[in-house]
Amino acid sequence: MSTVRKELVSMGRELVDAGLSPGRSGNLSIRTGNTIIMTPTNVSLGSLSVNALSIVSLDGTHLDGPRPSKEVPLHLAMYRRDPAAQSVVHVHSENATAASCVEPWSAHHAILPATPYLLMKVGQVPLIPYFAPGDPAQADAILRFDLTFSAALLANHGSIAAFPTLAQAQTAVTEIEEAARTALLIRGQNFRLLTGEQIVELTERNGTPWTPGVPSQADVATFVRGAARGPLGVADWDQASTGR
Numbered sequence: 001m002s003t004v005r006k007e008l009v010s011m012g013r014e015l016v017d018a019g020l021s022p023g024r025s026g027n028l029s030i031r032t033g034n035t036i037i038m039t040p041t042n043v044s045l046g047s048l049s050v051n052a053l054s055i056v057s058l059d060g061t062h063l064d065g066p067r068p069s070k071e072v073p074l075h076l077a078m079y080r081r082d083p084a085a086q087s088v089v090h091v092h093s094e095n096a097t098a099a100s101c102v103e104p105w106s107a108h109h110a111i112l113p114a115t116p117y118l119l120m121k122v123g124q125v126p127l128i129p130y131f132a133p134g135d136p137a138q139a140d141a142i143l144r145f146d147l148t149f150s151a152a153l154l155a156n157h158g159s160i161a162a163f164p165t166l167a168q169a170q171t172a173v174t175e176i177e178e179a180a181r182t183a184l185l186i187r188g189q190n191f192r193l194l195t196g197e198q199i200v201e202l203t204e205r206n207g208t209p210w211t212p213g214v215p216s217q218a219d220v221a222t223f224v225r226g227a228a229r230g231p232l233g234v235a236d237w238d239q240a241s242t243g244r
């Protein structure tokens with residue numbers, strides 16, 4: 001248990017040092033059997049203490065330590081979705097949060113597939129509808145989302161990733177941040193995306209989740225203009241599907 005505690009504390013520091021977790025935002029957890037060990041509420045991830053971490057049962061009961069982050073239900077939902085997930089990282093990093101405020105071009109992936117690493121390390125990153133932080137309905141929305149994914153953008157809020165190791169979850173939020181930054185930078189430019197074949201090759205080779213579909217010209221055109229509109233349905237973005 002003490003190794004797990006040390007791992008959480010040092011990861012908190014790394015995320016803050018990398019500029020991914022501003023202020024007192026963000027939270028981390030590791031699953032240990034039937035409990036999770038989690039960062040407390042209202043604490044900077046850069047000043048965690050191994051002796052001040054929260055222990056919570058898988059049904060959300062606070063068992064020991066300081067009061068946990070109010071985003072416990074979010075973490076528990078990610079663990080419930082994927083039994084292989086043993087670590088969850090949630091951050092309000094700048095570009096991921098900005099991207100979470102933009103309507104997604106696709107129902108299965110909110111970030112334009114312009115560069116390989118997000119697809120290689122994470123796969124598709126859907127946008128989960130907005131709920132106030134700590135609202136248990138957010139967890140319900142995650143559990144109801146009928147799509148395989150290891151990480152998501154929470155609308156108007158930030159990113160979340162659930163992986164077998166804390167290092168993988170850290171990598172995921174880092175790649176999301178970088179890919180979101182790229183997507184926002186190229187918005188309004190005459191950009192080139194990866195092709196459907198390239199996306200399929202990358203995700204198949206790395207075993208990351210990807211539902212067939214690449215942006216249609218109409219989707220990209222709308223995204224470039226930045227027109228406000230509702231999320232697309234599957235039929236819209238599937239026009240250019242590779243049919244995998």
Ligand SMILES: [Zn+2]
Nearest residue numbers: 026071133158
């Ligand atoms: Zn949050």
